[in-house]
Amino acid sequence: MRLLNSAMPVTLHASGIGKSFTSGSIVTPVLHDISLAIHPGELTLISGPSGCGKSTLLAILSGLQRPDRGSAIALGQDLAQLDRRALEQFRLRHTGFVFQGFNLFPALTALQQVELPLSYLGLPAKEIQQRAIEALEEVGLGARLKLRPAQLSGGEKQRVAIARAVAKAPELLFADEPTSALDATNGHIVIDILHRIARTRGTTVLCVSHDPRLISNADRVLAIEDGRILNDTFPPLQPALSVGPQEHFV
Template structure:
């Protein structure tokens, strides 16, 4: 990490108001935020079967930042989707924050994801007709935070990522790095204990990509979040507490 990267990331971070932090417990009550046992993923049937993941055993400590790397087709996005409760594995179990999500009903899982997981996408996935502020407010409303409370928290988050002056901008009027910072703010809305990101730097140049990852790392550490980032970008390895490597559906 260069000095310029550090200065850029630190200059973007503005601490949230004390009442924001006081209202939510900053660290999960479990030592392992994510744990899997024997996770398998098989697509197709019979002769058409394809084993995407094999015997994935994984433990990610609460409050850590971890990268999941590997070549294209190695199963990274499949594993992230299983850990996020988007896909159901063919076998094995997944525990998030001490709860086995593979035993939950679809409605229970949907509610769990909403309250506990913030997701950052490669393509930003911002609503083009909504301002930066409104994109975050919508995420808060889905979590039951509305009105003045949602507006205050959304503004605080935009300030935290250095975009307080761009609150009323539509996504089309933001750069790629700025869009990803809005996406980071949205993922942090409601202060979920888990943040998962799928190739968050793929659409960014080197400087912008490293800056947003430094920012995410700083914000997550300040708030005790657990962060899992799927990436093929070796330029951001220095932000991680640990790098996991997946090849041919197996952790190396």
């Protein structure tokens, strides 16, 4: 069992988070007094059944939603204190996102998909291209740069999405059900890449999923049910799958 080092900095901190959704006169509580601290260099998995509140918690910790009660602090910044523009800049410069549906543009090549968010940082064109190539090579797609989404498998599309997220070198990487649309082999490849990014880059990687395959590949698992954290565990890691610049998977 791995124990958290109390001397490590906390990059994500939730204190007394509460959230409800209202439809007409019906108020549905989703999160109940959630408090947690997440550290860099680790892959933390929020696990639980559909509708348990895990995606809502991820949205609050990443600044996509605001809590009704409590506070969400990322990199020392209280997200509730940021106005819309400041929050957009915070997410642009400090966060990366990976979603279940890939969110790729059909007309763009893999390289262009990764270059696009880098262009908003005001970087020189040569640096944008170099960082995009390096990110794609890191996820094993160095020979697939010029292919469009229709020419890629589901696993490859998700790896393009990961490359797009990490090319900015964000301190925080959020993944919402990143393996749910993938088969077992590609699911393990994707979660191994996310784990390697946490370890080699020192990135805080927070992933939510109900996929049991992810549990043994996470450094830490927060089990949520009915909007409450029931367990906080540190499962033993399984051997990683190697993904190098010249390796390709379907």
